[in-house]
Every structure is written in C-alpha cells, then in structure tokens.
Amino acid sequence: MKMRFFELAVGVFVLLGIGALFYLAVQVSNVTDYHDRDTYTVTGYFDNIGGLKARAPVTVSGVRIGRVADIRYDPDRFRAEVVLAIRSEHDYLPLDTQAAIHTAGLLGEQYIALEPGGDYDTLRDGDELMFTQSALVLENLIGRFLTNMGSD
Amino acid sequence: MIDAIASLGRSSLNALEVFGRAFVFLLRVLASLDVVLRRFGLTVVQIHSVGVRSLLIIVVSGLFVGMVLGYQGYITLVNFGAAEALGGVVALSLVRELGPVVTALLFAGRAGSALTAELGLMKTTEQLSAMEMMAVNPYRRIFAPRFVAGFVSMPLLAAIFSAVGVMGGYLVGVGLLGVDSGAYFSQMQAVTDWNEDVLSGVIKSIVFGFVVTWIAVFQGFNAQPTSEGISRATTQTVVISSLAVLGLDFILTGLMFGTG
Structure with missing residues (x-):
C-alpha cells in the first residue's frame, strides 16, 4: 500500500517534469518555428550585411516565412553570400524578388525583408536573388552627410 | 619553519586523499548501478524523498523568482520603451541561468543535506557495517539508488522551476504591469x-544534479561517526555543493555561450 503511494507520487512528479519541459519547448522556445521541416534555399549576394546573423528571420511584408541558414564570404565576387531557407509552402515568390536587410526598431536585431517583384516565374530551390540591398551602415551615412556639408 | 612547511604538506596530502576517496567511491557507486534496474522500488522511494518532497520549495521559489524578474525587468525595460521584450528577458534568464543554478542551490540545501545526515547517522549507528555483516552490499542497497534519484530529480525540478518562473513573470508583467499578453509570449x-537555450539549461541541471548528489552521498559516507562529525558533514555538503555549482556554472556558461 505504502509502495503504491510512492510510485504514484513519483509518477506524478516525473509527469510534471516532462510537462514543464514540454511547456518550455512549445510555449517558451516555440520549437516548431525553428525546425522548419520543409524548406527551399535561395542565395543572395550583399555588398554589406551589417550585423546580420545566421537564424535571423526572413520576412515578406513583415510576415515571417523563413530564416537565414548560412552566411559566407564569396572570395570570387567579393560579396557576402547569404543563404535563405524559406518554408516550402511559400513557393509563390517571383523570380525578381528583392531582398533588403532591415533593422527591427532602432537598436533591434537585423532581418531580411523580401519584396516581391512582378515576374511570372517563381523562385525555386538553389536560385539566386537578382536584387539585393545592403544593410545601412551608420558610419557611411554620417560620412556622406559630412562630405555633403563640406561641398555646400 | 620546517613545521609550517610540513603542516602545509600534510593538509595538501589530506585534501588529495579525500578527493581520491571521493573518486573511488563514485566509481564503486557507478559500478553497482545495475541494481537500479533490478530493484527499481528502492530508487522510486528515493526519488520520492529527494525529488517529490522538494517540489513545494522549488515551485514556490520559482514563482517568486519569476515574479521578481518580471518586476525588475519591466522597471529597466520601460525606460527604453521596450517593455514588450519582458517575456524574452524573463524566459532567457530563467532557462539559461536561474533555473538550473537556483534549483541546484535549493536542492543542495533541501535534499543534499538530508541525504548526508541520513547516511551519516546510518554510519554512526553502524547500520552500514551491519549490512556488510549480512552480506548486503551497501553500495547497491543504499548508495546507488540515492545517487540515481538525485541525478534524475534535478533536471525535472529545474524544468519545473523555469516553467513556473515563466508563469510568475507572466502574472506580474501581464497581470499587474499591463504588458501585452501576446507580446510577452511572442517576444x-x-x-x-x-x-541553444533550453537544452543547454537541461545539460547544466544534469551536471549539477550529478555533482550535488555525489558530494552529498560521499559526505555522508565519509562523515566521522560522531554527532559532531554528522553536523560538520552536513554543513560541508551545503557549502561545497553551492561553491561547486556556482563555479561549474561559470565554466559551463563559458563553454556553451562564450563563443556565440
């Protein structure tokens, strides 16, 4: 009888612990969001990626449709090569979609915003983005502003 | 002068000896782990006394730590107009650091000290020798089940602590201070x-569970068989495990997040 009580109590305890882990997985870390099951990859070449990091969100009109899978430097083109993993259900992006690196808020993390073009063909796995727009680098902006001031 | 050097040498040798005995003890416990599968009932009773009965203190502290995090995080974040980021602050600090570390400290105080006192008293009243007389191996009958119980309970307790803490932060942040409920969870x-975050926390708590239980069980095993010896061993358990947990946490954090 006593043993049965111990077993019940420990069973409830283990269930609680696993339940807590499950809660952390689903509610806190949203595990499904990061392990996008079916994705296709598209590559974009940027002059300057600023502070973009791997796993940063990829959005269209602010809706998240994928993430940055990898960032490399391409020594042939002298540009940064950014690989985007986009969920397969979003297969409607036109071939001339433009990618820009934006910042969430003034100090927030950087993400990639896609802007659909007008082409009839759509992006497929392994395609390259035709138009990219670099991240804003504050130093360059200030530098340009100062040289403009000087010429006046 | 010579005496001073000799006493330094003696105390270092003693320290080394204790460390070696603790390691041999650990190996012998690990070698008798098969008893856990053969007589699972022994372990269940220990998980009850080590894990289930620590639930109350873990849940209550988790709730309050989460609520305090909600308050403090809000007070700081609202200055930057970023009160919406509260959920992220609360969850990250709980899952990465506070969950495993505070749980381990509480666990050392609540369960580790009890383990040491129990085993020390067993040794003092010569129950361990009596068992050996009856050809019952105390490593299998006494030490291994307690060791596994601590090792299993700690990660579960840490997960419960973090989950309850997140809810505590929700209570204060959303209920009291008016942060948007959707923003809290989406952030x-x-x-x-x-x-990167949740699993590292779980790994931390597994390591802490291992270390704290090891220290507690060994201190009980190694206690001097007097009432004073038991009291010293119990104190040592809490002090050494707390220091070990904090030191290890620094090393583990460096390994896990340092390069990121």
Whole structure:
C-alpha cells in the first residue's frame, strides 16, 4: 500500500517534469518555428550585411516565412553570400524578388525583408536573388552627410 | 619553519586523499548501478524523498523568482520603451541561468543535506557495517539508488522551476504591469531557442544534479561517526555543493555561450 503511494507520487512528479519541459519547448522556445521541416534555399549576394546573423528571420511584408541558414564570404565576387531557407509552402515568390536587410526598431536585431517583384516565374530551390540591398551602415551615412556639408 | 612547511604538506596530502576517496567511491557507486534496474522500488522511494518532497520549495521559489524578474525587468525595460521584450528577458534568464543554478542551490540545501545526515547517522549507528555483516552490499542497497534519484530529480525540478518562473513573470508583467499578453509570449519565442537555450539549461541541471548528489552521498559516507562529525558533514555538503555549482556554472556558461 505504502509502495503504491510512492510510485504514484513519483509518477506524478516525473509527469510534471516532462510537462514543464514540454511547456518550455512549445510555449517558451516555440520549437516548431525553428525546425522548419520543409524548406527551399535561395542565395543572395550583399555588398554589406551589417550585423546580420545566421537564424535571423526572413520576412515578406513583415510576415515571417523563413530564416537565414548560412552566411559566407564569396572570395570570387567579393560579396557576402547569404543563404535563405524559406518554408516550402511559400513557393509563390517571383523570380525578381528583392531582398533588403532591415533593422527591427532602432537598436533591434537585423532581418531580411523580401519584396516581391512582378515576374511570372517563381523562385525555386538553389536560385539566386537578382536584387539585393545592403544593410545601412551608420558610419557611411554620417560620412556622406559630412562630405555633403563640406561641398555646400 | 620546517613545521609550517610540513603542516602545509600534510593538509595538501589530506585534501588529495579525500578527493581520491571521493573518486573511488563514485566509481564503486557507478559500478553497482545495475541494481537500479533490478530493484527499481528502492530508487522510486528515493526519488520520492529527494525529488517529490522538494517540489513545494522549488515551485514556490520559482514563482517568486519569476515574479521578481518580471518586476525588475519591466522597471529597466520601460525606460527604453521596450517593455514588450519582458517575456524574452524573463524566459532567457530563467532557462539559461536561474533555473538550473537556483534549483541546484535549493536542492543542495533541501535534499543534499538530508541525504548526508541520513547516511551519516546510518554510519554512526553502524547500520552500514551491519549490512556488510549480512552480506548486503551497501553500495547497491543504499548508495546507488540515492545517487540515481538525485541525478534524475534535478533536471525535472529545474524544468519545473523555469516553467513556473515563466508563469510568475507572466502574472506580474501581464497581470499587474499591463504588458501585452501576446507580446510577452511572442517576444519570448523569438529570442529563446530550443537547442541553444533550453537544452543547454537541461545539460547544466544534469551536471549539477550529478555533482550535488555525489558530494552529498560521499559526505555522508565519509562523515566521522560522531554527532559532531554528522553536523560538520552536513554543513560541508551545503557549502561545497553551492561553491561547486556556482563555479561549474561559470565554466559551463563559458563553454556553451562564450563563443556565440
């Protein structure tokens, strides 16, 4: 009888612990969001990626449709090569979609915003983005502003 | 002068000896782990006394730590107009650091000290020798089940602590201070990664569980068989495990997040 009580109590305890882990997985870390099951990859070449990091969100009109899978430097083109993993259900992006690196808020993390073009063909796995727009680098902006001031 | 050097040498040798005995003890416990599968009932009773009966203190402290995090995080974040980021702050600090560390400290105080006192008293009243007389191996009958119980309970307790803490932060942040409920959870999900944050926390708590139980069980085994010896061993358990947990946490954090 006593043993049965111990077993019940420990069973409830283990269930609680696993339940807590499950809660952390689903509610806190949203595990499904990061392990996008079916994705296709598209590559974009940027002059300057600023502070973009791997796993940063990829959005269209602010809706998240994928993430940055990898960032490399391409020594042939002298540009940064950014690989985007986009969920397969979003297969409607036109071939001339433009990618820009934006910042969430003034100090927030950087993400990639896609802007659909007008082409009839759509992006497929392994395609390259035709138009990219670099991240804003504050130093360059200030530098340009100062040289403009000087010429006046 | 010579005496001073000799006493320094003696105390270092003693320290080394204790360390070696603790390691041999650990090996012997690990070698008799098969008893856990053969007589599972022994372990269940220990998980009850080590894990289930620590639940109350873990849940209550988790709730309050989460609520305090909610308050303090809000007070700081609202200055930057970023009160919406509260969920992320609460979840990250709980899952990465406070969950495993505070749980381990509480666990050392609540369960580790009890383990040491119990085993020390067993040794003092010569129950361990009596068992050996009856050809019952105390490593299998006494030490291994307690060791496994602590090792299993700790990660579960830490997960419960973090989950309850997140709810505590929700209570204060959303209920009291008026942070948007959707923003609280969406921010949390945006910054917390399953592999990088939650699993690292779980690994930490597994390591802490191992170390704290090892120290507690060994201190009980190694206690001097007097009432004073038991009291010293119990104190040592709490002090050494707390220091070990904090030191290890620094090393583990460096390994896990240092390069990121």
